[in-house]
Amino acid sequence: MNSVIPLRERNIAFIGFMGVGKTTIGELVANKLVRDFIDIDKEIENEYQMPTSEIFKTIGEKAFRKKERDYVEKFCQKRLQVISLGGGAFLQEEIRNICLSTCIIFFLDISWERWKERLNLIIDSRPVLQGRNLEEIEELFHKRREIYSIHNSKFTTDNLDAEEIADYITDSLKLAWELYEPQVD
Numbered sequence: 064m065n066s067v068i069p070l071r072e073r074n075i076a077f078i079g080f081m082g083v084g085k086t087t088i089g090e091l092v093a094n095k096l097v098r099d100f101i102d103i104d105k106e107i108e109n110e111y112q113m114p115t116s117e118i119f120k121t122i123g124e125k126a127f128r129k130k131e132r133d134y135v136e137k138f139c140q141k142r143l144q145v146i147s148l149g150g151g152a153f154l155q156e157e158i159r160n161i162c163l164s165t166c167i168i169f170f171l172d173i174s175w176e177r178w179k180e181r182l183n184l185i186i187d188s189r190p191v192l193q194g195r196n197l198e199e200i201e202e203l204f205h206k207r208r209e210i211y212s213i214h215n216s217k218f219t220t221d222n223l224d225a226e227e228i229a230d231y232i233t234d235s236l237k238l239a240w241e242l243y244e245p246q247v248d
């Protein structure tokens with residue numbers, strides 16, 4: 064399917080560990096490209112009218128993962144979307160395959176040292192982190208990185224603010240579009 068969707072029309076998907084900035088940067092990139100922005104977690108939260116941590120308690124993680132699949136499938140049927148996935152979504156083979164065939168996949172990476180500094184900001188809203196000690200979270204961080212190695216482009220976010228990262232990604236996309244699908248005037 065990759066070969067039939069022109070590069071310029073392909074969705075842009077952001078993957079990476081919890082708290083790396085997928086939601087923040089995805090929205091900025093969408094604004095810069097004047098595209099729709101979809102945050103899969105927000106879609107699920109809107110449906111249930113509660114935050115993710117409550118959804119995990121109410122319907123359980125398994126049902127949440129099914130919802131992730133449904134929404135990724137729904138929005139990847141469209142084109143020109145900017146989609147931020149939740150950090151666990153890409154563990155599902157079905158989601159990986161959908162994204163690989165319909166999206167340009169950006170892996171937002173971060174070093175463990177930098178990520179650790181962000182833990183307090185996000186711990187309350189990320190049920191997967193709760194009840195785990197730092198050592199266990201580090202293990203999860205490295206394990207998840209293996210799955211994120213499936214991507215089209217990687218960006219290391221250490222020491223840059225979200226605006227700078229979004230600018231870089233937007234510029235690199237425009238460059239790739241011009242290079243591989245030059246617009247004829």
Ligand SMILES: Nc1ncnc2c1ncn2[C@@H]1O[C@H](COP(=O)(O)OP(=O)(O)O)[C@@H](O)[C@H]1O
Nearest residue numbers: 080081082083084085086087088184223224225
């Ligand atoms: N590049 C960055 N530098 C510093 N803080 C950031 C950066 N990107 C995101 N953040 C902050 O980190 C937290 C998590 O960001 P978020 O976009 O929700 O990440 P994700 O969607 O990957 O879980 C937010 O408080 C956000 O403001």
Ligand SMILES: O=C(O)C1=C[C@@H](OP(=O)(O)O)[C@@H](O)[C@H](O)C1
Nearest residue numbers: 080081082149150151189190191
């Ligand atoms: O990694 C995960 O398993 C999760 C990541 C979260 O999204 P962010 O990566 O946007 O924090 C959210 O989907 C849920 O709390 C589960």
Ligand SMILES: [Mg+2]
Nearest residue numbers: 085086104149
């Ligand atoms: Mg997010």
